[in-house]
Amino acid sequence: MRVSALIPKYPEPETYVGRTHYCPGCGHATLHKILGEVIDELGIRKKVILVEPVGCSVLALRYLKVDGIQGPHGRAPAIATAVKRLKPEKIVLTYQGDGDLAAIGTNEILHAANRGELFSVIFVNNAVYGMTGGQMAPTTLIGQKSTTTPTGRMIEYAGYPLRICELLNTLDAPVYLERVSLYDVEQIARARAALKKAITNQIEKKGFSLVEVLSNCPTNWKMTPEESWRFVKEEMTKIFPLGIFRDR
Ligand SMILES: Cc1ncc(C[n+]2csc(CCOP(=O)(O)OP(=O)(O)O)c2C)c(N)n1
Numbered sequence: 098m099r100v101s102a103l104i105p106k107y108p109e110p111e112t113y114v115g116r117t118h119y120c121p122g123c124g125h126a127t128l129h130k131i132l133g134e135v136i137d138e139l140g141i142r143k144k145v146i147l148v149e150p151v152g153c154s155v156l157a158l159r160y161l162k163v164d165g166i167q168g169p170h171g172r173a174p175a176i177a178t179a180v181k182r183l184k185p186e187k188i189v190l191t192y193q194g195d196g197d198l199a200a201i202g203t204n205e206i207l208h209a210a211n212r213g214e215l216f217s218v219i220f221v222n223n224a225v226y227g228m229t230g231g232q233m234a235p236t237t238l239i240g241q242k243s244t245t246t247p248t249g250r251m252i253e254y255a256g257y258p259l260r261i262c263e264l265l266n267t268l269d270a271p272v273y274l275e276r277v278s279l280y281d282v283e284q285i286a287r288a289r290a291a292l293k294k295a296i297t298n299q300i301e302k303k304g305f306s307l308v309e310v311l312s313n314c315p316t317n318w319k320m321t322p323e324e325s326w327r328f329v330k331e332e333m334t335k336i337f338p339l340g341i342f343r344d345r
């Protein structure tokens with residue numbers, strides 16, 4: 098018997114096409130896959146409109162077989178607002194990095210959340226600007242090295258890491274805010290459940306939902322994938338605690 102016959106086959110989700118361009122070990126690929134699984138499970142593939150970001154996941158629509166729109170940097174919430182208001186029967190998702198959502202697009206996400214727009218946000222916090230070579234993001238940890246903080250982020254020059262879930266939790270309108278991660282199988286299962294909840298909230302017309310996903314960037318952090326996930330687990334979660342901030 099051939100060895101390959103003994104290896105169990107795990108079917109890929111219908112919505113997801115594998116073999117992505119991401120660096121080995123990058124969380125974007127895992128996240129795309131579980132998002133594809135959730136879309137399949139909810140049977141909403143033909144209804145989804147994904148507003149894809151500027152950032153490493155700019156090619157998300159090559160891998161997720163859903164309709165979508167490419168937004169300018171940080172402006173996905175404005176586009177999602179328009180699409181959902183014009184086509185309320187669609188399931189509208191934004192997928193945004195921390196440079197996208199928490200730097201150039203902070204204003205956009207704050208006001209969309211405050212208006213209680215009926216779309217779901219997937220916010221990928223990997224503590225740097227991945228695509229452009231690892232510059233400091235608002236979420237970079239104190240002391241963390243990046244190309245623009247070569248000796249480590251200093252509070253005197255760059256302030257403190259911005260906590261988006263906690264910030265949005267001061268607003269009245271959001272219905273669901275959760276921070277998850279992908280550093281082990283249990284966390285991936287939790288992240289999957291959180292994505293499902295955020296999208297289900299939209300299907301049930303409950304209101305604005307955001308899932309923050311603590312992810313990695315082994316290439317720019319100059320770590321192996323294993324080291325990078327250890328950093329997420331041991332360092333990032335100290336500053337960005339995992340959990341549900343709001344569930345109404
Ligand atoms: C208006 C504008 N400013 C700057 C850029 C350059 N740019 C492209 S991607 C990026 C950073 C993206 O980082 P992040 O959102 O954290 O996503 P990641 O690549 O880490 O997944 C920047 C600054 C741009 N494309 N458009």
Ligand code: SF4
Nearest residue numbers: 120123153227314315
């Ligand atoms: S540069 Fe970082 S975020 Fe971008 S694909 Fe590579 S590991 Fe992922």
